Amino acid sequence: xxxxxxxxxxxxxxxxxxxxxxxxxxxxxxxxxxxxxxxxxxxxxxxxxxxxxxxxxxxxxxxxxxxxxxxxxxxxxxxxxxxxxxxxxxxxxxxxxxxxxxxxxxxxxxxxxxxxxxxxxxxxxxxxxxxxxxxxxxxxxxxxxxxxxxxxxxxxxxxxxxxxxxxxxxxxxxxxxxxxxxxxxxxxxxxxxxxxxxxxxxxxxxxxxxxxxxxxxxxxxxxx
Numbered sequence: 001x002x003x004x005x006x007x008x009x010x011x012x013x014x015x016x017x018x019x020x021x022x023x024x025x026x027x028x029x030x031x032x033x034x035x036x037x038x039x040x041x042x043x044x045x046x047x048x049x050x051x052x053x054x055x056x057x058x059x060x061x062x063x064x065x066x067x068x069x070x071x072x073x074x075x076x077x078x079x080x081x082x083x084x085x086x087x088x089x090x091x092x093x094x095x096x097x098x099x100x101x102x103x104x105x106x107x108x109x110x111x112x113x114x115x116x117x118x119x120x121x122x123x124x125x126x127x128x129x130x131x132x133x134x135x136x137x138x139x140x141x142x143x144x145x146x147x148x149x150x151x152x153x154x155x156x157x158x159x160x161x162x163x164x165x166x167x168x169x170x171x172x173x174x175x176x177x178x179x180x181x182x183x184x185x186x187x188x189x190x191x192x193x194x195x196x197x198x199x200x201x202x203x204x205x206x207x208x209x210x211x212x213x214x215x216x217x218x219x220x221x222x223x224x
Contacts, residue, residue: 010058014086026080027119027150028057031171035217036064038199039115039169042219044068046167048113052076054102054158057083059091061115066094075111077102103132103153107161114161114168118154123147123181136160142188148181149173155185155218159194165224174200174216194220 011030015023031039043051044065049072053061056076065072074095078084081099098105123146133153137144140156151172158168176182177198189195199217 010086010088011060014058014083017086018082022082026083027121028080028083029117029120030057031060031117033060033064035171036060037067039171039217040064040068042169043113043115043167044072046112046165046221048167049073050075050111051113051115052107052111052158052161054114054116054154055118056087056095056097057117059087059095061117062095063088063091065113065115066091070094077105077107103129103136103157107157109161109163111161112163112166114158114166114170116154116158116169117171118151118158120173121150123149126150129153140188143184145181145184148185149176149179152176152182152185156188159220159222162222164222166222168194168218168220170218170220172216172218174214176218177216189220193223196221 015030018028039061051065051072052075054077056062056078059076062074062076065074076095076097077100078097079099079101084097084099087097129150133144133146136153136157139160142156144152144156151170155170155172158170162168176185197217197219199219201215
């Protein structure tokens with residue numbers, strides 16, 4: 001897969017600069033360039049022109065999308081001002097970035113593409129999100145248990161802000177496929193006809209470098 005236009009070193013620079021405790025607090029794990037391009041290809045293959053990245057980070061996913069289509073309208077949400085300082089100027093100049101929490105922001109349903117590596121934060125570490133959990137559950141009609149990882153919130157709100165025909169790509173831990181906290185989410189994806197494909201990576205995969213992790217790509221699509 002071509003990786004033209006994807007520098008791939010900004011996240012590394014940020015990781016060196018930001019203390020591990022800070023990155024854990026915000027649930028920050030970074031997307032390898034070739035995975036970012038795979039996600040971008042799925043989201044854009046249906047002709048999307050207005051995409052959103054609800055966990056913008058250093059802008060790696062936006063960069064992947066813009067490398068495929070420089071004329072995209074890209075919107076990002078990111079509440080960590082420290083990581084936003086590492087967004088390359090060429091990406092910053094092309095994207096509308098809101099320095100706020102996507103989960104609590106008032107976001108219109110105007111996007112025909114979502115691309116996201118949401119924060120990985122376990123339920124015991126989630127703070128001040130009860131109003132957002134209730135609101136998103138009502139908005140989508142999908143129950144979110146208090147035991148859910150924060151990325152479940154992001155997936156559901158990401159779905160909620162899209163138009164018919166939208167494609168979505170999420171990079172999340174593969175635990176969601178077997179965890180009790182995602183039972184309602186799995187039922188929701190199937191009953192709404194959103195699920196198109198799941199790609200899983202095992203512990204032995206070298207996709208994530210030295211990280212010992214399991215991960216999956218969740219590819220969704222709304223019917224037109």
